[in-house]
Amino acid sequence: xxxxxxxxxxxxxxxxxxxxxxxxxxxxxxxxxxxxxxxxxxxxxxxxxxxxxxxxxxxxxxxxxxxxxxxxxxxxxxxxxxxxxxxxxxxxxxxxxxxxxxxxxxxxxxxxxxxxxxxxxxxxxxxxxxxxxxxxxxxxxxxxxxxxxxxxxxxxxxxxxxxxxxxxxxxxxxxxxxxxxxxxxxxxxxxxxxxxxxxxxxxxxxxxxxxxxxxxxxxxxxxxxxxxxxxxxxxxxxxxxxxxxxxxxxxxxxxxxxxxxxxxxxxxxxxxxxxxxxxxxxxxxxxxxxxxxxxxxxxxxxxxxxxxxxxxxxxxxxxxxxxxxxxxxxxxxxxxxxxxxxxxxxxxxx
Numbered sequence: 649x650x651x652x653x654x655x656x657x658x659x660x661x662x663x664x665x666x667x668x669x670x671x672x673x674x675x676x677x678x679x680x681x682x683x684x685x686x687x688x689x690x691x692x693x694x695x696x697x698x699x700x701x702x703x704x705x706x707x708x709x710x711x712x713x714x715x716x717x718x719x720x721x722x723x724x725x726x727x728x729x730x731x732x733x734x735x736x737x738x739x740x741x742x743x744x745x746x747x748x749x750x751x752x753x754x755x756x757x758x759x760x761x762x763x764x765x766x767x768x769x770x771x772x773x774x775x776x777x778x779x780x781x782x783x784x785x786x787x788x789x790x791x792x793x794x795x796x797x798x799x800x801x802x803x804x805x806x807x808x809x810x811x812x813x814x815x816x817x818x819x820x821x822x823x824x825x826x827x828x829x830x831x832x833x834x835x836x837x838x839x840x841x842x843x844x845x846x847x848x849x850x851x852x853x854x855x856x857x858x859x860x861x862x863x864x865x866x867x868x869x870x871x872x873x874x875x876x877x878x879x880x881x882x883x884x885x886x887x888x889x890x891x892x893x894x895x896x897x898x899x900x901x902x903x904x905x906x907x908x909x910x911x912x913x914x915x916x917x918x919x920x921x922x923x924x925x926x927x928x929x930x931x932x933x934x935x936x937x938x939x940x941x942x943x944x945x946x947x948x949x950x951x952x953x954x955x956x957x958x959x960x961x962x963x964x965x966x967x968x969x970x971x972x973x974x975x976x977x978x979x980x981x982x983x984x985x986x987x988x989x990x991x992x993x994x995x996x997x998x
Contacts, residue, residue, distance in 0.1 A: 671728065671771050671814050674870060676896045681870070681927050681956065691771055691929060691956035692994055693722065693729030694973060697963050699758065700777040703738035703749035704787055709757045712963055713977055718761075719768050721962065724980025726994045728770050731931055731958050732758065733777030733821065736801040737786040744785065755808065766814045773872065773931060773958070774809065775818040776801060781850035791824045792838065792845065792852035799853050802861045810867035817871050818900050818931055819858045822878040830908050831883040835876045840888045856890035863893050872900040872929055879932070880907040882922045889926075898927040901955075904971070905935040905942040915949055923953050930957035934971030940989025947993045959990045 673684025681689040696718065698711025712718070722730060737743045739758075741751030762772045779801075780786040781794035793799075802819065809815045826835035826846045838845035842854030855873050862871060871892060875882040879902040889897070899922050903910070909918055922928060930950060935942040943959070950957050962981065965972035973987035983991050 671769060673813055674771060674816070675813075675868075676870060676898055676927055679923060679926055680954070681898070688954070689956075690954060691729040691958070692997060693727035693731070693770070693958045694725065694962040694990075695731040695733070695932060695958055695960045697733055697961045699738075700733035700735045701787075703754055704735050704745060704778065704785055706746050706749065709749055709754060710761075714757070714761045716764070717977055718962075719764050721974075721977060721981045722765075722770065723768065725962075725991050726997075729773065729956070729958055730765050730770060730962075731773040731775055731818070732761070733775050734758065734801075734805070735778045735786050736776060736797045737778075737780065739801055739804065740797060742797065743780070743783055759808070762809070762812070762815060766812060771814050771816060772812075773816045773818050773929070774805060775821050775931065777821040779820075789822060791828070791848060792842065792854075793820045793858060795842065795851040795853045795857075799857060799861045802858050803865055806862040806865040806867040806869070810865055810869065813869070815869055816929075817862055817867075817869050819855060819862070819871060819873055821874065822902060823874060823876060824878050825852065825876070828877055830877040830881045832876070833884075836884045836888045839876060840890055854890075859890045859892055859897070868894050868896060871897045872931065873897060874900040874902065874931070877908060878902060880904075880909050881918060882928075883918045885922050886925060898929060900929050900931040902932040903930055903946055904933065905937065910942070912945075912949055915946075919955075920953065923955065928953075928955050930955055932960040933957055934960045935986060936971055938967040938985055940986050943986065944989050944993065947990075947997070951997060959987075 702708040702711050737745050738750045738754045765772045778786040779790050781796045825838040826832045829835050834846055840854050842852040845852050875885045960971050962973050964974050964976050967984045974981035976982050
């Protein structure tokens with residue numbers, strides 16, 4: 649029996665948070681994520697970058713610890729979800745990636761860390777982050793996935809993880825077809841249908857093609873689809889959402905202080921209307937000023953809408969070069985000023 653809203657509120661007041669729920673059997677029901685018992689699930693966590701770039705740059709599989717130290721850090725921050733960015737060349741062992749960082753070695757490493765997280769009771773979001781068509785190395789973000797490799801990537805990943813019900817597939821990181829316009833009909837058509845698209849010199853794989861690729865393997869996992877303009881726009885997501893034979897799809901959204909949609913009025917109009925019909929995970933959010941004012945107001949708004957969200961990123965970078973949550977991995981991670989705003993909110997959020 650599904651948990652009533654009144655009972656959920658009573659449990660939250662009593663100190664039982666969504667992070668403590670059993671996440672087994674995670675799936676979409678109406679505009680919520682629920683577990684096998686029908687309880688609503690809210691995901692709060694962090695991204696951990698590295699598995700998209702270390703392998704293609706030829707110096708490793710990950711950036712930072714990918715072991716129990718990382719798991720303990722996420723637990724210390726009261727997180728129940730992690731997002732792992734992937735590289736299609738490294739997974740498929742193509743385009744000259746060093747063998748020690750590609751193919752079975754790369755796949756085994758992703759399996760190992762994903763299992764550590766899921767065994768610890770957390771959800772893992774696997775995200776296709778870096779891609780490139782043909783014989784070009786996947787050394788950065790592209791406007792759209794490609795027909796050359798991205799379909800094969802998702803068939804392989806989905807087949808590998810289809811028995812993991814705590815693993816979510818985010819089919820592409822930050823699409824920006826049609827020159828990155830925030831809301832264009834041509835952009836949305838390319839997003840869904842792929843093909844020859846404005847500004848692209850390769851054949852794009854549309855979201856419908858990738859959804860079909862995942863489902864062709866028998867995988868029932870939750871699928872997330874980010875919108876236009878680097879996943880900042882969900883304005884026509886409802887109109888262009890691909891068909892999913894499992895009806896197990898949600899939206900992913902990204903929000904930074906430097907995005908076009910960085911005001912509550914835009915959040916309400918663009919994001920709110922999707923949330924009325926489908927669950928949303930903000931798979932990246934942050935701010936580039938090493939402070940916490942923007943993310944604090946954003947997290948409060950997302951809580952009011954029962955959105956799930958993951959902060960970018962649990963890496964010990966210089967936060968002046970990007971939104972970094974931690975200075976080091978000592979004792980669960982020493983937070984930056986920005987990271988402290990996130991950690992404090994996670995500790996108090998219900």
